[in-house]
Amino acid sequence: MTGRIRDTARAAAPAAPRPAVGRRPGRPSPPSLPARVSAAARRIDEATPPERDRAVDALRAWAILGVVLGHWLVTALVVPAGARPELHTASPLQYLPGLTPFSWAFQTLAVFFLVSGYVTTRGRLSAQARGVGHGPWLRRRLARLFRPVAAVLALWTVVAVALLLGGAEPGTVRTLVKLALSPLWFLLVLAALTAATPLLTRLHPVWPLAVVLHVDLLRFGFGAPGLLGWINLPAGWLVPFTLGAAWARGELCGRRTGWALLAGGAVATAGLVVLAGYPASMVGVPGAAVSNLNPPTLAAVTFGLAQCGLALLLREPLRRAMRRPLVWAAVALANLSAMTVFLWHQTALMATTATGLLAGRLPGLHTLPDHPGWVVARLAWLPVFALALMVCWAAFHGWERTTGRRGARAVHPGADDAPHPRVVG
Template sequence: MTDIGVHAVRQRVRRGAGRIGAATPPGRDRAVDALRAAAVLGVVLGHWLVTALVSDGRTLRTASPLHHMPWLAPVSWTFQTLAVFFLVGGHIATRGHASARARGVPYRQWLTARLSRLFKPVAAVLTLWTVAAVALLLSGTEYGTVRTLVKLALSPLWFLLVFAGLTAATPLLARLNPLWPLAVVLHVDLLRFGLGGPAWLGWVNVAAGWAVPYTLGAAWTRGELERRRAGWILLVGGAAATAGLVAWAGYPASMVGVPGQGVSNLYPPTLAVVTFGLAQCGGALLLRERLRHAMRRPVAWAAVALVNLTAMTVFLWHQTALMASTATGLLAGRLPGLHTPPDGLAWVGDRLLWLPVFVLVLAVCCAAFRSFEGSGGGRLSGGELSGEGLSGEGLSGEGLGGEGRGRGSRVVRAHRPSDRGAAKAARHV
């Protein structure tokens, strides 16, 4: 591309970013959107880096580089960002509920508006993979391969089920001290690991474990986490507790599940992953002011806005993009970093080279299925930024979002860094 062409592209990007910035209400807390975008991208990159589909003849099986190279566990510390999801989600949901209550919106109407937009994008994933699974089985594909693919494709749905349950409990969780669900996680782990209790007890932590960052989000709404001291306590205390649990209590160092590992920190959540989440939440809170400053740059804010506008689609389809790339690549043979065992640094280097391919395939998925994410149909307009499209009410603008006020509503007005009125209302929820 010539210098003139590069300059023209830059000008177009700047003009587009300027339009997005102009369409954003001035009172919007852009740090919240930045944290949400970082959490989405962290999960996506984490899955792409630690999930391998190994080709053994006609069969595909899952493998993880963390199984062969456990010293890569810090990769999971970087990209396991689910606690930030729940922190932001709890903050936004409690603000939204307090605002809806102040306007006289009934709880049922508020909850229906928040959850109804989940069904279209989830239904699209379920429909496509039902058809794909039947077609693969009828074509003679090994059952084990089909099971592996479907399990990976639908694995993001567990998050949405937990998130939906916590959202439904928002009126109760808005008043709950995070120490209560943390105490539940602690006692469950003591029973499981210390006293030899049944393994099924661990599934209690699915709700209790993720309720910890969710209720921290509610505390953020109440104005209890505004001082930097709170962020430092969470960061240092959570990191120290996690280090102690890994070093002396026998918890795995990896914060994601590793095939073949006896205990997973994530499925179901353990005390270690919850304390690690506390450290993540502390770091996120400490970054708020820097993110607000960084989001004043038009191009940076435009990138964050675009991620938020397609967050549900990216989240639901990123595993499909990985599998589509892997399956298509089989036509060219057994490719390194795509079909080979993740048993050395060479695989890591090869996998990094495949990331742009995954991004391209995911972009195709977003173009094809973005319309299921909401009524915006992929438009990026002022109405989307100020109303339904990039609302502050959930995983993405449309995915778990909206206060239910209808098309073109100014939902993001409930999303300000220093709205003491909303914080006061939240205390009385």
């Protein structure tokens, strides 16, 4: 009987695994790719300081994603047929006005400035607490902001000269360079607001909002010169920036403020579009008489207030979502590469467009965006743009993550606003 039980147990027991060919017996097999990714995500999650507000990083990732996808969807580089065609830009919003609501989803600059105001104010207050003066703090911050720009400027200087020497049409070169360097306006505005942070931390958002209101009244109501509108470039983005500063001071904790901004901003924007004739598109449309972004109009600012309200309402749901290690790791890594992605996403689009010309004029890439089929084709190109952007990231992300000190590896942009626990310097 005992022998039968022993035989049954022996038969039920799993056979010992045979060692794989070429592997020493007893050496454990390497973990699978999902297991390695999960382990890396847990390490990032465990290394993040518990006091960090992860919702801030999630909002910044949302803003970056909106800008990148928005540009990729509405920027068409049209290559006309001909021996020496001159490339020009177009937008599906010119020909398919029914797509206008999509501009509301992908125009996320107000969220970017909201987060920037929060982060910059927190960073300045933290520096003050450590006894760091405004000058050293500002120099370090601007160095982190503009260091990656040097690579973009250097590459496109070489590309522009090479294209002109190679016989490219000057109009084509001008279009490409303008598109590649278009993200820099944002950095200039952000740098100016960062430099003025000590003066802005207590500024109420109603004051820059009043400036935008009066500038638009003079432009559109009394026929003032259009150049006056450029006052709205700093004033318009100062509104969400000062909201972020108020958030950093703990003044926007309740959900009531979020609902008031969301509802008030949405109603005001709808009224300006329907009753005052402002464009419904929240991004620029080539050939339009008025752009809501270039320079910012009152409608763009009120729309931004609605977005800021939504962002404030999403803080708690985002904090809960960021407790998942995989989700948080993805957001943290996106934030560490935010500047590289922002600066190079247009270059990725243009590199794909230029490479595609080797196969001829391709739909959704070189053709006029004047029918729904173009939109479908452009959606199919998005993964290719993303792959090209990954190549740019691999080549240039070191400019974002290294300091001026040799051998130092910095995690931008510091303990007060970066999702990584280690900080150099």
